[in-house]
Amino acid sequence: MPLISDPTWVATLALSALLLANSLVRWWLAGRQMRHIARHADQVPADFADSVGLPEHRKAARYAMSKLRLSLLDIALDAVVLLGWTLLGGLDALNQALMQWLDPGLSQQMVLVVAFMLIGGLIHLPLGWYETFRIEQQFGFNRSTLALWLSDLLKGLVLGLVLGVPILWVVLSLMTAGGDVWWLWAWAALVAYQWFVMWIAPNVIMPLFNRFTPLQDEALKARVSALMARAGFTAKGFFVMDGSRRSAHSNAFFTGFGASKRVVFFDTLLQQLDEGEMEAVLAHELGHFKHRHVLKMMLRGFVATLLGLAALGWLSGQTWFYTGLGVTPMLGTEGANQGLALILFMLVLPLPMFFLNPMRSTLSRRQEFEADAYAAQHARRADLRTALLKLYRDNASTLTPDPWYVAFYYSHPPAGQRLARLADA
Numbered sequence: 001m002p003l004i005s006d007p008t009w010v011a012t013l014a015l016s017a018l019l020l021a022n023s024l025v026r027w028w029l030a031g032r033q034m035r036h037i038a039r040h041a042d043q044v045p046a047d048f049a050d051s052v053g054l055p056e057h058r059k060a061a062r063y064a065m066s067k068l069r070l071s072l073l074d075i076a077l078d079a080v081v082l083l084g085w086t087l088l089g090g091l092d093a094l095n096q097a098l099m100q101w102l103d104p105g106l107s108q109q110m111v112l113v114v115a116f117m118l119i120g121g122l123i124h125l126p127l128g129w130y131e132t133f134r135i136e137q138q139f140g141f142n143r144s145t146l147a148l149w150l151s152d153l154l155k156g157l158v159l160g161l162v163l164g165v166p167i168l169w170v171v172l173s174l175m176t177a178g179g180d181v182w183w184l185w186a187w188a189a190l191v192a193y194q195w196f197v198m199w200i201a202p203n204v205i206m207p208l209f210n211r212f213t214p215l216q217d218e219a220l221k222a223r224v225s226a227l228m229a230r231a232g233f234t235a236k237g238f239f240v241m242d243g244s245r246r247s248a249h250s251n252a253f254f255t256g257f258g259a260s261k262r263v264v265f266f267d268t269l270l271q272q273l274d275e276g277e278m279e280a281v282l283a284h285e286l287g288h289f290k291h292r293h294v295l296k297m298m299l300r301g302f303v304a305t306l307l308g309l310a311a312l313g314w315l316s317g318q319t320w321f322y323t324g325l326g327v328t329p330m331l332g333t334e335g336a337n338q339g340l341a342l343i344l345f346m347l348v349l350p351l352p353m354f355f356l357n358p359m360r361s362t363l364s365r366r367q368e369f370e371a372d373a374y375a376a377q378h379a380r381r382a383d384l385r386t387a388l389l390k391l392y393r394d395n396a397s398t399l400t401p402d403p404w405y406v407a408f409y410y411s412h413p414p415a416g417q418r419l420a421r422l423a424d425a
């Protein structure tokens, strides 16, 4: 079969067009956001004039600009890396090199995927370092040290291998031996795996990175227990997490399945908010559970995984999927292309998926409004307002985002919209 046949060219063209469209739109959005923020940097929006000072507002603008400039670099890097792996022959070279010392088949493909992941992680490492030790540092949010950062990296790597290699082996084996509907079996395995990871996360994974100590504040405990009882939940323990070891950014969350949940407070949040505000923030989180947002998100994820695997099932059998993306497959050899197919799919999928962002983000912002409305009913509305104000201010979130940027990227509504909605009701 000739290496360059028509479908190969079509696939190459499609990839190039998708990559170009993706990069241009991302670049355009970042540029819009930068211009919008710069234009509004010298005046605090009227609704926030009482609560946010001009120096804080300017700091938020500079913080956003720094992160956006880094995102421009990220867009360029993503494009170069994708081209490097595919059309410039990086993945093919890696695959051929590994075949020098491993026979084509499952083990060789396992090593290929792991090597690909490690190289990808290494390439993005400098950006992660820069974000933590330059940007976050400069704006006073970083609390991490290089030693802690490196130890996190190492732990993440070991954890990724321990958790990732077995499921990778299962998926590649199913792709090899699962017949035409391997993707259905692989889906079942992935769903079960995700439940397993969620189940072990609070007790096994999270303690690797943070210390959880029982909350001492009896008054806050009583208050949150009462809130949870009103909402139909029971507290399975209150914990304080040492988020301040790494960052001054703050959060609160619940873990656990069903109606009984562990409540986890970042120590940074406890310093920022008073008791009433704490209750309002947790009421917001409970709102997400009451409206089944978490469950719905998981179910949507499962459906998306199924569709993705079905697409992969079809693509992995098409020669042009490999040749069009710069890779020579070994379609005659059992189990010799599964890793390649998986990698190419992971590389290409984000390009079209990006254009679904507005849909995903809109849905997410709607859920945030619902959770806010729930919190306003089950805790004090005024507390939620002041809590949100403090969180937006202390995290230096911009108060003046570009509407298009919001539409694509914002999982939470901009501060102005959220507070306006709380004021109306």
Ligand SMILES: [Zn+2]
Pocket: 284, 285, 288, 368, 371
């Ligand atoms: Zn929320």
